[in-house]
Structure formats: C-alpha cells, structure tokens
Amino acid sequence: MISAALDVGSNTARMLIAQIDGNILTDPHYYRRVTRLAGDFHPETGLAPASMERSLCALEHFAAILNGFPVEKIAVVGTAALRNAVNSGFFLEALKRRTNLDLRIIDGATEAALSCQGILSVLKPLPARAILFDIGGGSTEIILWQEGRICLQKSLPLGAVRLFEDYPATDHYDKVIRQGLEPLLTNPVWINWQQDRSPIELIGTAGTVTTLAALKLQMTEYAGERVNNLILTRSWLEDIHTGLLNLSIEQRLRLPGMEEGRADIIIPGLQIVHVLLDLAQGCSLRVADAGLLEGLLLK
Numbered sequence: 078m079i080s081a082a083l084d085v086g087s088n089t090a091r092m093l094i095a096q097i098d099g100n101i102l103t104d105p106h107y108y109r110r111v112t113r114l115a116g117d118f119h120p121e122t123g124l125a126p127a128s129m130e131r132s133l134c135a136l137e138h139f140a141a142i143l144n145g146f147p148v149e150k151i152a153v154v155g156t157a158a159l160r161n162a163v164n165s166g167f168f169l170e171a172l173k174r175r176t177n178l179d180l181r182i183i184d185g186a187t188e189a190a191l192s193c194q195g196i197l198s199v200l201k202p203l204p205a206r207a208i209l210f211d212i213g214g215g216s217t218e219i220i221l222w223q224e225g226r227i228c229l230q231k232s233l234p235l236g237a238v239r240l241f242e243d244y245p246a247t248d249h250y251d252k253v254i255r256q257g258l259e260p261l262l263t264n265p266v267w268i269n270w271q272q273d274r275s276p277i278e279l280i281g282t283a284g285t286v287t288t289l290a291a292l293k294l295q296m297t298e299y300a301g302e303r304v305n306n307l308i309l310t311r312s313w314l315e316d317i318h319t320g321l322l323n324l325s326i327e328q329r330l331r332l333p334g335m336e337e338g339r340a341d342i343i344i345p346g347l348q349i350v351h352v353l354l355d356l357a358q359g360c361s362l363r364v365a366d367a368g369l370l371e372g373l374l375l376k
Contacts, residue, residue, distance in 0.1 A: 153181065
C-alpha cells in the first residue's frame with residue numbers, strides 16, 4: 078500500500094510518500110521546504126500572514142506532487158506552531174480550500190510517540206537505554222527508552238526557531254533551555270530512572286541533528302542513509318559550535334552540509350544538544366534520519 082505523510086512543522090514542511098510492507102517503508106519519496114511557519118509568531122495574534130502564506134504555497138506544491146502517485150492513504154499533521162496559534166483554525170481552513178488536505182493538529186505526547194517509532198525504525202542496533210529526542214522549530218520531544226519500551230515521553234516548549242526569535246543573545250540559551258527542561262527533570266519517572274546507573278545513550282533526529290551530521294560528512298548532496306547511526310562525539314560538537322559562532326550566517330551557508338534555512342537557527346538547536354548531552358552524562362550523540370513522518374506512516 079502506498080501512503081503519504083505530511084508534517085507541517087514550525088520551521089519546515091515535509092512530505093514522505095512510501096510503500097508500506099509490514100513495518101518496512103520501501104521506495105520512499107521525500108520532499109521538504111523550509112517555510113518558517115513559526116516566524117514572527119505573536120502570542121496574541123498567532124501565526125504571521127507571510128509565514129502562513131509561505132507554508133500554504135509549499136503545501137500546494139506537495140499536493141500537486143501527490144496527484145502523481147497512486148496514494149491510498151494520506152495523513153497530514155501539524156505540531157507546535159499550530160498547537161500554540163490562536164489563528165490555527167484560519168490556516169486549516171485555507172489549507173483545505175487550496176489543497177483539499179485535512180490537517181490534524183497533534184498534541185505533544187502523540188508527536189513524541191510517533192517520533193520515537195520513526196527513530197527506532199532506523200537504529201541498528203537498538204539501544205538498551207536511551208534518551209531519544211526530536212528538536213523542532215517550536216518544541217523538543219524527549220523520550221526515555223529502556224528495555225524495549227517507552228518509560229516517559231515529553232514535549233517541551235524548546236524549539237530552535239522559538240529560541241532564535243525570542244532570545245537574540247546566545248548567552249541566554251543555556252539558562253532558558255535548562256528552565257524548559259524542568260517538567261522532565263522534576264518528573265518522578267526521570268528521578269527514578271536516574272537511580273539506575275547503567276549508561277544512557279543519546280539519540281537525536283530532525284533538522285538540527287541531521288544538519289550536524291551532514292556538516293560532519295561535508296555533504297554536498299544530502300543522503301539520509303549515510304547519516305543514520307552516525308556518531309557525533311562531544312568534542313566534535315564543541316568544536317563545530319565554536320566554529321559556527323565565529324562565522325556569519327552567510328559564511329555558515331557556504332559550508333558543505335549546511336541546510337538552506339538552517340544557518341541562523343543551528344546555534345540554538347546545537348545548544349539544546351549540548352544540554353541533553355549533559356543530561357545523559359554522555360560523550361556522544363547517535364543520529365537518526367527518521368522521526369515523525371516515518372512514525373506516522375508506520376502507525
């Protein structure tokens with residue numbers, strides 16, 4: 078059965094069309110466009126008109142592509158930007174009118190569970206005990222995984238776009254991120270989880286992490302299969318962080334592997350990675366180029 082999943086994210090609109098054979102996705106066709114839906118977001122008025130229009134144009138393009146495939150099922154979901162916007166209803170109506178696509182806004186727990194399923198689908202070997210995470214534009218999903226099951230899943234208001242737009246000074250990021258992690262750190266499951274002293278692996282997905290992997294491999298053309306299960310060491314992450322801070326956004330864009338639309342928000346995203354490394358007391362990060370979209374199709 079050929080199915081399609083669309084994720085209308087806070088920074089990126091993405092679409093995956095694939096044949097589903099049991100728990101395996103074959104013949105995948107992947108499309109993405111950075112639209113910055115959460116750009117210029119205001120808590121009282123919601124999504125900015127220009128940001129909505131960029132996203133709607135991208136989704137019109139995706140809908141046209143869909144017409145060329147014999148797709149039997151389509152799932153379209155929206156995440157943090159649409160969860161938080163007072164005018165999300167306007168966006169959903171405009172999307173339906175212009176594309177005939179029905180979008181469902183999913184809550185943070187659902188997003189975390191779907192991201193977890195997608196991440197696990199590409200990991201070899203599966204971790205014994207791990208913190209899985211997905212850094213988005215408006216939120217970060219964190220999953221505690223141990224012995225083949227989810228122990229805890231949290232969606233936290235820590236997104237790369239949100240940090241970049243709300244806190245222009247990069248020296249504020251660390252404090253804000255650690256404050257944002259409080260709902261996790263004060264949760265009884267996390268407190269009990271820490272009592273087990275066995276190692277915790279850190280595994281991440283989404284644009285910040287896959288861009289870091291592409292920078293590591295100096296990719297001129299991105300290939301997801303090359304970054305799956307790639308290990309990024311703490312020392313390399315610290316070095317690339319320092320290097321990026323010393324470059325202008327224009328200079329970052331010229332680096333092999335830097336995704337278009339990522340050069341400005343890579344620093345806050347990378348800072349989230351650093352804090353999670355501290356949380357896991359780890360010395361490396363494993364990369365997964367699968368998450369919400371893959372989980373949505375498999376579900």
